[in-house]
Amino acid sequence: MEDFQFREGFYLDENNRWVILSKLIPWDKFENEYASFFDEKIGAPAKSFRMALGSLLIPQILNITDIETVAQIKENPYLQYFLGLNSYEYKASFDSSMLVYFRSLIKRELIDKINRHIVKQILEREEEKTQKESLNLFEITIYSKFIKLLFLKRQENVEILV
Numbered sequence: 001m002e003d004f005q006f007r008e009g010f011y012l013d014e015n016n017r018w019v020i021l022s023k024l025i026p027w028d029k030f031e032n033e034y035a036s037f038f039d040e041k042i043g044a045p046a047k048s049f050r051m052a053l054g055s056l057l058i059p060q061i062l063n064i065t066d067i068e069t070v071a072q073i074k075e076n077p078y079l080q081y082f083l084g085l086n087s088y089e090y091k092a093s094f095d096s097s098m099l100v101y102f103r104s105l106i107k108r109e110l111i112d113k114i115n116r117h118i119v120k121q122i123l124e125r126e127e128e129k130t131q132k133e134s135l136n137l138f139e140i141t142i143y144s145k146f147i148k149l150l151f152l153k154r155q156e157n158v159e160i161l162v
Helices: 018-023 027-033 047-061 065-075 079-084 097-105 108-128 136-162
Strands: none
Touching: 018 079, 018 108, 027 047, 027 108, 047 065, 047 079, 047 097, 065 079, 065 097
16 A cells, blocks of 8 residues: 555555455455456456456445446545556546446356455454454445345346346
């Protein structure tokens, strides 16, 4: 987080929900699996797994459209950090049609793996807490958004098969 550059004197708050969530998701663990969908010899370089999955989570968490998601990313340094950018960019990294493409790439099986990993992390953290403490509302919200994303991917697959 300290590497993210905006302007002199501006630093990201490590307690911001997007910073916290960025640490909860094991981006690197799934980057290779995501990268296997691309042929290096064809087309433009692929967007990172972090950017792809992150851009799909943002509209789920904020309950916004793809077009609004791109606008929010452009305006919000925390969202840009969440997507893995190293510094604030004044222009959009992609347009809203890219989210449709990301949805087609990130298959149900990959969402299942990510979901299991995050749930495992949350449960391990819960075990470390005292009996009086419990998951905070943000963690529960993120978990429910992953479940919703998983459900939507499954529903997509059913509709395609029917």
